[in-house]
Amino acid sequence: MLLNQSASPLLDVLFLVNWNTRIVVLGVTLLGAAGGLVGTFILLRKRALIGDAVSHATLPGIVIAFFIAVALGFEGRSMPVLLAGALGGGLLGIAAMELLTRVGRLSQDAALGIVLSTFFGTGVALLGIAQQLSTASVAGLESFIYGKTASMLSSDAALIAGVAGGCGLACLLFFKELRLVCFDPQFARGRGISSWKLDLLLMSLVVAVVIVGLQAVGLVLVIAILVIPAAAARFWTDSTSRMLGISAGLGAGGAWIGAALSATAPRLPSGALVVLVLAGLFTLSLAFGRRRGLVRQLVVTRRRRRRIRREHVLRATLECLEMIDENACRLSAIAERRGWELRQAASAVSDLLRTGLATQFRPAGEPLVKLTPTGLREAREVVRRHRLWEHYLIQHAHFDSGHVDRGADELEHLLPPDIIEQLESELGTQTQLAPLPDSPHQIAPPPPTSGNRP
Incomplete structure (x- = not known):
């Protein structure tokens, strides 16, 4: 009652x-x-x-x-x-x-x-x-x-x-x-x-x-009625028409709730309550907005960093295998190739193991990493993009071949498909089964795996 x-x-x-x-x-x-x-x-x-x-x-x-x-x-x-x-x-x-x-x-x-x-x-x-x-x-x-x-x-x-x-x-x-x-x-x-x-x-x-x-x-x-609803709507969509609808809805909803709260508590000013409710809706949009919310940005950033790290370790592994002409590579060689500590390389390789892109075994103490057929295909694509971008930087941006690896390492993950097609057309490697482009710089060979061929 x-x-x-x-x-x-x-x-x-x-x-x-x-x-x-x-x-x-x-x-x-x-x-x-x-x-x-x-x-x-x-x-x-x-x-x-x-x-x-x-x-x-x-x-x-x-x-x-x-x-x-x-x-x-x-x-x-x-x-x-x-x-x-x-x-x-x-x-x-x-x-x-x-x-x-x-x-x-x-x-x-x-x-x-x-x-x-x-x-x-x-x-x-x-x-x-x-x-x-x-x-x-x-x-x-x-x-x-x-x-x-x-x-x-x-x-x-x-x-x-x-x-x-x-x-x-x-x-x-x-x-x-x-x-x-x-x-x-x-x-x-x-x-x-x-x-x-x-x-x-x-x-x-x-x-x-x-x-x-x-x-x-x-x-x-x-x-506040002019700015807060529109600013909050910006976190939910990139479409102007949808932004208009969301902004009007947030403004109307915030005003309705604020006026209702003021009516149930007469000593509280309506205008201030309306603004406070709108500020609360803005805070929720800032945190959980579908397009620009902080939570979404955090998730997207973590996924991007994980993908970039996976591509780095795939490329390092494939380049090591190319140099030693074997099907497994030492974990220490991957770490040295990337300039990582051994624990960083182990963490990156563990992501490959979880996603089924690589297997790992210990024949003589130090772990050896072997790419699965799926991992090998993905590694070849990563190396292809990296070397295509290296050739482009050398030919068109006049990078020195001894310093191009770092520049390509930072930009290769952003290449859209149409740019990759143009680069492949220029280098004559347009099919997925074509040989990988040669690296324009010297790749230091890692130590051999002592004849271990699983």
Whole structure:
């Protein structure tokens, strides 16, 4: 019974039973989806901090709109008036950044820092002046700094829904053009696509999301809705279209959970909880992302290192066998060929034994290594790639034959199949059964195995 009572408020919030909760949660969720969509393109365009500068530039616009409304005898805290002022401040901030970068020849990060600090400082100063006025109440203006989600009305949620729908429609209609400008603006200009017009469209979408997000999370935290979902989605996919969907889903899901948690704990601010949930989703993506997650990178790196070490020991073994004209090679000769300690060679050979590429026996104390038919085929391919690359470095990169082995040793594992085919065609060894290319440098023979031929 106690469990049901404790779970009931959370379930009521998640299933939107209460009307006020439904308005707040749906409004914040739609804001998160819109931020995820727009944030994907500003992240790929490498302009993620523009949203932060725009959000801080809205504060003086809000206070100036308040002053104008009071001077004209209107309600100074009218939401349409304040949002109109925020819009003006945001657009003026973008214009100032463009002026500083194009005319002032400043770098983008310098322009962002100047606009952010100057506009926000001006807004704080104006807010202090407004608080000293005895003729008008400024209560509620501070909520635009940190947000006040609980005061969201149905008209606010409808406005957010309209902005989210407009952002989705714009991303759908201009998807190809925005993607091209994000990844190759020079090529886009060559195709007749105007980069500055698309940048203007993108900045307009940023301003729209920032304006409707002021009441929900405030101008300080609204940048998180634009940047965090897109950054988290980047760890899951390399496809722009999928990234858009994942980013919108993460933004909407994080906003839903954060607003729900805030509704069950009224003393906790909704904006901060939304950002914390989004940060948690980003942390999970950073760790377990399918494409760029740390766990995946660790697994891929370990597999690559194991493959490279296996190829090194296969090549060392085959070259030893070539020099002594026998079918088994001493473990110490493999270690000497690779410049390894004996334990390193033993560990590498053990990988060959586990994968069935080699066998090992001890006829006279020191282990002898023999490649299986499968191991011999794989070793021949490794040696082929290595020697083809050596010939290429000598003929085209003018490597000295005495130092080419180290250069080929580092790059041979990265050769794509088409490059291997070109090198084989040039050297006249295009079939798998063709003799291996001769080594362009002297290979020191290892000591014989004392006649042991298993």
